[in-house]
Amino acid sequence: MLSNILKTKSKINTYIKKQRDPLFFKSSTLDYNAEMIALDFETNNETIFVVLPSLFDAQKYYDILQAKLGEKVLFYPTDEILTSMMALGSPEFKSERLYTIKYLLDGHKGIVVMTQLGLTLKQLKPSDYLNGARTIKVNESYNIDDIVGFLVNSGYKRSYIVEMPGEFSLRGNILDIFTLNNKHPYRIDFFSDEVETIKQFDVVTQKSFVNLELVELSPMHELFYTKDMQTKAIEKIERHFSKFELSLKERKKLEEDIENLQTRSQLETLNYYISFFNEEESTIIDFAESYRLYAIDAHKMLINLQQIDNDLKTYEQAMDGKSFLSVRMHKELKPLLNKATITIDNQGFHSKEAIDLNVKEIPSYKSNLKLFYHDYQSKNKETVYYIALEQTKYYELFVEFLHEHRIFYETDLNVKSDLYVLNQKGIGSFFDYNANSVFLNDAALFNFKGSKAIKYRSVLNQTTKIRDASELTVGDFVVHYDYGIGRYMGLTTMDLSGHKRDYLLLVYANEEKLYVPVDQIEWVLKYSSHDGATPQLSKMGGKQWQKAKTQARMRIKELSDQLIRLYAMRQNAKGYPFSKDNELQKQFEFDFNYQTTKDQEKAIIDVKFDMESDKPMDRLICGDVGFGKTEVALRAAFKAVLDAKQVLYLVPTTILARQHYYTFKERFEKYGANVALLNRFVKPKKQKEILEKLAKGYIDVVIGTHRLLSTDVKFKDLGLMIVDEEQRFGVMDKEKIKELKVNVDALTLSATPIPRTLQMSLMGLKDLSMIETPPLNRYPVQTYVLEHEDALIKEAIMREISRGGQVFYLYNKVQGIEGKVERLKKLVPEAKINFAHGQMSRDALENVVSDFIDHEFDILVATTIIETGVDIPNTNTLIIEDADKLGLSQLYQIRGRVGRSDRIAYAYLFYDKRKNLNDEAQKRLSAIKDFTALGSGYKIALRDLAIRGAGDILGREQSGFIDAVGIELYMKLLEEAMTGETFERDTTQADDVYADRHIDENYIESDAVRIEVHKRISSLNKLSDVEDLKDELVDRFGKLDVSLIVYMYEKLFKKLSHKLGTKKVLRNQQKVTLVLKEEVSSNIDGLMLFEKCSKYKYPVKLGYLKGEISIEIDFKQSDGHWLYDMSQFIEYLISEKNN
Template identity: 35%
Template sequence: MSLRGLTEIIAGSPALQALVEDIGLGRAPASLGLPRAARPFVLAALQRHLGQPIVYVTASVEASRIATDALGNLADVPVLRFVEPNTAFYDSVPPVREVIAQRSVVLATLSQPTSPPAIIVTSPRALMHSVAPATTFKLNTRVIRRDATINLESMLEHWVRIGYEGEPVVERIGAFSRRGGIVDVWSPAHPLPVRIELFGNVADSIRAFDPGTQRSSETLEHVVITPLDMTTVGPQTLLGYLDASALLMIDDEEELRDAWRALEEKAHRERETLAESGAIEDARPPYVTWDEFTTARRSIRSLILGQSEAGALRAHPLATQFAQPPHFAGQLTPLLDYLKTQRSAGDRVRTVVVSRQAARLAELWSERHPAIAAQTALDEPPQGALTFVSAALPAGFIWNAELSIENEALGTANSQFSILTSQFILLTDAEIYGFVRPEWFLRTRARKFAPEQAFADWQPGDAVVHEDYGIGIYRGLVRLTVNTGTASHPVEGEREYLLLEYADGDRLYVPLHQLDRVTRYVGSDDAPPRLDKLGSGQWEREKQKARGAAAELARELLQLYAERELARRPPFSKDTPWQIEMESAFPFIETDDQLQAIREVKADMEKPQPMDRLVVGDVGFGKTEVALRAAFKAVQDGKQVAVLVPTTVLAQQHWNTFTQRLASYPIRIEMLSRFRTPAEKRAALEGLRDGTVDIVIGTHALLGKEVKFKDLGLLVIDEEHRFGVAAKEKLKRMRAEVDVLTLTATPIPRTLYLGLSGVRAISRIETPPAERLPIISFIGPWDDAIVQQAIRRELDREGQVFFVHNRVQTIHLVEQKLRRLVPEANIAVAHGQMNERELARVMTRFAEGAARTERIDVLLCTNIIESGLDIPNANTIIVDHADHFGLAELYQLRGRVGRSTVQAYAYFLHDRHTQMTPEARERLATLRESAGIGAGYAIAMRDLELRGAGELLGAKQSGHIAAIGFDLYTRLLANQVQTLRALRDGTPPPPPEPKAVTIDLPLTVGLPESYIGDATLRVQLYRRAASLSNEAEIRAFEEELEDRFGKLPQPARNLTYQLRLKLLANALGAQSITTDGNRFTIRAEAIGQMDSRRVRHMIGEDALIGRTQVSLLRSGTPEQWKQRLMDALRKLAEIKAALPPAPRTPESPARVVAPAVEPQEAGRLPPMTQDDW
């Protein structure tokens, strides 16, 4: 969002213009003494006048983020943040590539004379880490121009030397990919990756492309390839990249010096610790000291916006024009009165309210005064006396502006006769609510993935499900020789298939166009899946049983939905000013799907039917805030709220959150748990009975007989699956009486979510907070020095550590070892065999973190770490014997850290003296490779989603899910729900899912290895291709292949031809399209309903028409007979569309019968006999 109109107010002032002149003449003061709120405005205004690169140094990482936020809204030029490496100075673990790339983007911007002037914001930690000398950086930069001659091998070797990595698909900065005469690369100097297409050894075309779609966009004349990772030792700073025109601006010199020296002292202590163990050699520190930075800045023009190290006798005249605005501490009535007073002063005073809640504030204003709509941007100076803008700024101010007045009545050349003072008042969330809501304007770019990444969860050896043949093992791609000529003139060709292995070694070769019928098996973790035997009929029986169970469950869900629709209770009121005020005090920016969940919950509460909604989202994604707002809404209508949680620790966490957020309101909040004394419990129970307690938070004790509510209106249940059978039965009865909001951190699969829409109210919060950093993962053998360094680094930044050792028998031996390694750490042990009260006490002490003076530094525990706990201060986890855990467990454990803006670390260690199994090695490799969303992450998420599905659907369905696989079961359930809903509502039922169609034509089909060499990528593209559902998608797929890999070879064209035939075959309901001698045969049940004379007239007089099939002569060139076959299918589909619809039962859409074919010949059907005609 743009707030550049506010910058223009400051930029036009005489005082600022005088400062610009002084800077140009080299006589600017050392420091300006500006108040903190004014600094980003003055910096943006100066840049507008100077038009030069500016490096702005703040004293902390947090301050640099806030400044980047503000400048991103205020400045006319790009704003980049020179980020801090997410490693300590003496770390053996390198920074993640995303951080290296972000730093390289800044170096590339400053090193290119053609780059537009930018504002670079940074901090001491970022500047202390040395960079490559500017001369070295520029020496290794290459510019590739269109029509230039290129030595490809030499160029790729150079890219590897300067830090680039070869990958099959380019999805991140610093990656390149070569495919024949096409090279993709993503340089830090460009906002998008670039595709270079060669003609011989000449760069024939250079195009930017979108990493998410992999499609080219604009054409470029050249691409600049700058170094990505050129580590150096020595006092090389960012300042070396600034030319004579650049300006260094320091936020506050004294704060900067103190922060810099504190970091030096911390690094020195770390160095001494490592030197004691002999882990490092005696050499110069690997960072830039304060003295070296001070020396480097002497050769650069600099300006201190705040105070200098020596202080200043008086502030600059510009600083004296700023004053502090009033603060309202969340009280909106005094705010509205103040705005009214200022507005009455007319045009002499302009007031701008910049707030995340501007739309709501404008509504409150408009209830009492002439309506003013909130704006989303402010590109020009505000014209009216009062303006509301939906945006975020760190703080406001009052600007006493100098204003020259022209007197037109004088009519003389010297008509500027007086200078008056006008006021500009800026109010932000800091003044209105007392806090700054972070915006993270320049957040880490959300990484985009190629479209085929959605299909990246198969590995050879994985169990998969073929919809028609059952559960088998995926063995990879194979090429089979086929006859692409005729019987009399055979021609050998190749066709690629997916090979699946079944029971007794049976093999199934799946044609490429049928890959949409194969999904990865996700089922029970208790035992490996039982492989099906081809041709036994067992698979079809399992499917039929699962289909029946899905139909029964669908009927139950619809019955519950109908009962809820009939129930009535008075609807809750619309949002009040208090509701707006409380929600506005939320100190974070809500994500879009969090806001959507809040809207859905409120809409449910405002209906006359009781609410029963499930909110799904990971820990730290904002579910508690959704519940808190719902609870506040209920309390305002005089209702009581019960919040039910599975553990004492979670009860304490929720109680802390609710009491802090609602402290300003007359609401009594109590907690029922083991941590309460008998007297406190009695007082809470009495308050519930007489109505003086508004909100109660507790464990299953809330469901006891002694708990009586005066008027319970809302029940919030956190992680319902963790309660016992008796508790669940009690909750089931309560659901019929009060509004229920259920929260869970276990993911619900999207297919199930969509299938249940309309019968189960589900809200999904999938977006993590924007400021989260990727977790740095280290995988290797146990090493005392690494463990010691990891714990001490976390303690040094006042953080806490999870240490997971999953054997109770030896956990105290590990405790003794850790006490020897880190004697200064306060270590506590937690495991499932401890006394429950003691375990809860330990967990609570650890969860309170920095809030306690005698806190627990290291929690040594088994894998009982609460999946619901949100401990932002714990940002290092060490997992001992990590090779003994499953992949989903490892992901869950890693997810315990990284829940704040602090860099998190995860160490997965194994015994160096024990041989790991190949499966364990593969799990750990997957964990290393997928720090974010990717193939391994998708596998772990599917395992977690299986649990989520079991929790939502009930234990009865788990057996059916295990028998036929999770994907197929959810599709069956979704189909049954939609069909029964249509039957109930009298609407058309969903169309039946198309059956498998066999296409066996004399064509070489596939993506040749010479075209796409990476087999994994080919499988992903094949799976994408098989899922295409219309002509437009197929055409786009062809264009994408040509763009990414070059001109389509004939086998690839044959593949997309088969996909088009498949679409037409599905429209016709055809079972197969095959070749027999010199004729094609199309088999389809619908042919028996068609007029044979009309068919022959439309597709050709040579057609042989049987009860369920049509045969055509194959003549002419391949292109000719391919076109004729396509036309015949299209015309048959048109004839079928005009036939009267056949009657259907509710179960018929889900019915699928596997064709009886030999497993070794799955791609073929037996030839027709005379009886078929």
């Protein structure tokens, strides 16, 4: 083990021995410090707190230590802007802190990485957390009301269906709970007071899948309390603030906060009241039995105190008063720093003599092994190199290089050598001068960026797949297949011939009402348009709807015919079959410094398979911005170049062209490939030279805008065309692209997601690759919703600029944008600011964005026009003014412009509290707040984006027809056109009612869930589906009513008899007769039917009258319901018929 080498050769061994006196070090590096901390933990088996000055530093230490020790390394992140702690924001930081607290309280030892604000953050005392935890076990008795009370006290919210962490639901004897830091929620089934079973269930299907013996419940927030604690704390708060003369803002805030404390609302924004709930003031270090504390770069922490002071003054300005500053969320830093076991500071922070570690950083060689060779040859004789390469591809490459240069090395650390090369995890890269040793790893030699473990991602991502975004709520627009666009007004129950039936109430133009039986629910779809516009209600009985549907059908037919023709042309066309991967291709792929995601891997395999076939490739790759589509394009392009074919890369803007040009140039040039950039900014003389070289075949890859589609652009041997965001090119350009595609391999990249239904319709006609997994080192964007305050905006901007970053400022009014820039210049005079909007000329707009990419200025004030595809990794703070005026899908895409690097990014969504927001804006603001927690707002955003994606992929000219009938019906009609199957309605005895088609409100309270279950019943196709649904309903809602089971069998019976070809059903006591349609009867093999019926378990009599076969079954001997028996019989007949 290399760590043992370091232990013995350097003095780390003596430093990490338990000692009473604190130690001070200087001249060290991140990797060396991380190794010392890891060795300390492994040697002493004691919790270690690592304190850093900033979140950026803490994140780096967490990543490195986590890669060494896995789950034993914990993150305790806090917001760096103090006022953000008081805003409603993303839940990840809080989740991570609570996870760390629970881990330590459970008696585990670990390394906790945090900032100085984490070290000083006040918490309730450990005993409060212990009292706030409960364990529920199978076969033990509990008072359910007590558990519900406990959950409410612990910050859980009651909800009918549990989908998000922090929700619970009680339905009869079934209690669902979604605790923090668990991927799946729990379902506890009681019999009276005794726990019968505890299971985990899936939030998407709501089905349970694994039995457990116990469940541990812990608080949802850092502020949780009993009724008694609440009363005492509120008294203290009121007494405390009565000493101050409060400003209007302070008074209003205090009243809101007290109301929230009483109702337990928005508790995550009230942590600064913790002192009033706690006599003792605790911080995270009080949760460990014993610990060692590392303070790294302590001088920076002391400098930060000034910044914290400024933050508090900013808050004072925002609140027009000082009263809230009297309540501190943090303890004093210096007394806590004095508890440090080891302080490491390269600035000589302490007056005592600091020990000089004499360790220096080694800059990355970035795959330049010649440079390594030079350093190794010129080294001191005593210096020993230890090279540990975890990635086998780099290990093999490096060993090959050493063989070529006849450099001798050892793989056994016990054999004396001055160069050791190991295929294992390294310990970082640094030069330890005291030990005369150089340590290098994958990152140092090949600039490899390994995956980072982001614990909270897995927990929260689980909730992004939340059930259907198309679930109906009262007031939603819907489309009925026959009657058109109406408004859904709720679920209602009526009695028909002694049977209860549930109906959807739809309202049309002129307030006309339509009651749709729930068994026809598949003919009612949620209406969604391409641009989110409000539709006009259809007139019942009017011709307009039928006309709109006919027009849409005709256009869809044209579109599907066109797609099928294109597919046939492609199938008949002969393309160039590219060679299989060779060593150079593998070498090129080694140069990628990140780990590919599973989706990326699949897309790469698919693209290579297409290229190696003799049919021209036409593949679409869909994936969010920054999910790795460019790497797929790079590998495809290199494959083409290796076969001496030319590559055309077409992008919609000069900025994107420039970005891709630099990426390609960096990766391709070392292999002798020539890459050129062609757009209108390239001087005419240079353009002429490029065109000549292109025609002669001297240029391998040309990247550019629509300039590349001009008639003067000629290729010697074009083999691959890559098109980025094809939907953004003009009609003429698209036609030229289509012509080019016929005989060359084509790869299209799109950042807009497309609906699953569309993916299915296009399957087989268009080759699709979906990249839906985010890169491994991407952190979730921390999102906050705040009232507009200039002081807070200044604070957010200054925090980003001080870490060398840039800011996007979204101001969506072209008229006032220059005035906004002037106001920001006064607010933040230190910052360089520019603006961009859609009414600027294309050249001016692209010049501004180019300057921003080159960091010529710090803040870009822009409207929503700013290029979504442009990658500016240095921009990690987004400020949105009047966020309540933007749509959720817009917010989702805009937010995606930050957080593109491995830094934590921030989005601040400001709204003007002075305005009286109308219902729509209130609703949107509430959805935005929800959106920060990846709730339903997130689902809506993704749905809206998918609708836009459908318009993009099918062509903008289809958008009007999508809006006319709504996206859901449009997709249904498209599927009809592509498969040739029409969605004919089952009219066989539609009025025959054999059962209640009703779900009791006492069984399922929520209308939306009852509709969902009706839909599920409508989609039953076989007996096993009924059994599955019965099991699921018992699991979710408890014992089933017999009438509901009969309703399921009735629905299945009707569907199966329609499938068999039944004309009518006759019932006479225990006998049921099926009369088959004439056309069905004439095609049946009578002998086979006789043989099958004679083998059936109940007596069957066959008849034949006027060309129609009748089948009579006698169920006298049956104990079951005739609907079940008939479903079983028809299923038996159909399966035999199919065989």
